[in-house]
Amino acid sequence: MAIRKDKDYVIDVAKQHKYRNQSEEYHKKYLKWRTDPKNPFGYTFVHDSRIRTYVDGEGFIEETAETNERTALKNCYRVMAAALLIMIAVAFVRYLVMALVFGISYAGRTYHSELSTDGFTLSPNAAYVMLILNVLEYLLPIIFLKSATRMPTKIAVPLRRSQKVSTVSSVVMMLVIMAIGRVVNNILAKVLNYVSIDIPYYDYIKVSSPTAELICGLGQHVLIAVLTEIILRGYLLQMMRQFGDEFAVFITALAGSMMLYDLTQAGYMFCVGIYTGTVTLRSGSIKNACIMRIIARYLNYILTFISSLVGVYRGTVIDLTACGVILMLAIPVYIKLVKRRRWSFDVSSAETSISRGEKFRMMTTSPIFWGWLLSAVGMSVLLLRII
Secondary structure: OOOOOHHHHEEEHHHHOOOOOOOHHHHHHHHHHHOOOOOOOOOOOEEEOOOOEEEOOOEEEOOOOHHHHHHHHHHHHHHHHHHHHHHHHHHHHHHHHHHHOOOOOHHHOOEHHHOOOOOOEEOHHHHHHHHHHHHHHHHHHHHHHHHHHOOOHHHHOOEOOOOOOOHHHHHHHHHHHHHHHHHHHHHHHHHHHOOOEEOEOOOOOEEOOHHHHHHHHHHHHHHHHHHHHHHHHHHHHHHHHHHOHHHHHHHHHHHHHOOOOOHHHHHHHHHHHHHHHHHHHHHOEOHHHHHHHHHHHHHHHHHHHHHHHHOHHHHHHHHHHHHHHHHHHHHHHHHHHHHHHOOOOOOOOOOOOOOHHHHHHHHHOOHHHHHHHHHHHHHHHHOOEEO
């Protein structure tokens, strides 16, 4: 029988935590960041398991990292909600600027009922201002998260190459989710139309100048797509994964579901967040997430542009047909890819001292979390239009 050494009895929560599909360098940098005494967003716990604490009436109990984990998780909730509130504040400023400076209501968004009209066409100046404010809406939270968490870039934006998840298979599955989402969104638009509520048609905008529309398209569908993933699958996901990968994927998907300020798309965006978060953890990199989001956004743009040319009714038929074709082509391809290479997109999650239910309860008792959620819902209601 092997003799156990003293170190075999030592529990080091931070050092023993394994981050799936990440390099040794990532583990070292994460450990250093997480155990920094000045870092309120990370936690550690070192304890000799042979030592017991006696509590009167309970007997000897084993100490756990629960207290430290609770403190760190509360701080992470606060910094996440603060970053998301910054986004909402900039979005509201954009709403006011478009209304007061350019006389454009509803922040220049295109609505389902407007697809066959020119009423939503923006001037180049209005489009450029909107683009700048859109970029600031995502850039300022990144700067805030970088400054507040002091998380090293190699942790916050992991770019490790992995063969466990193919970019092709990731994109194919993303197209399936996108197609289902568009179908559901079209159905919701028709249903709400019966009660005189008009909802935004994604974040599509039309500009009177082709050059300006091209520039705005690149900014909206490439730059902002990348910035979105840096926030969600970068800083927030990497910060939260110390509390468990499954929990991190869920909480960042929840945050992403309200970023468009459109309640009808919240479910679709939540599913997108679950999938892109899973792919990010399985691949060890946010590259696939960025590529998936860019392709999905451009395909959404193309389908919406076609709808704007032929009118809302013909556009809906074309939209549903295109989504059906995507589903018919993508699902068999994805099944073949999975069978051939035996890929799975499960996320193993290390257990921590706090149960999943308790983590979610802590989230719902956080005042700043409710401040963000109510602000996001309020912004969504503000962008609804009564027709």
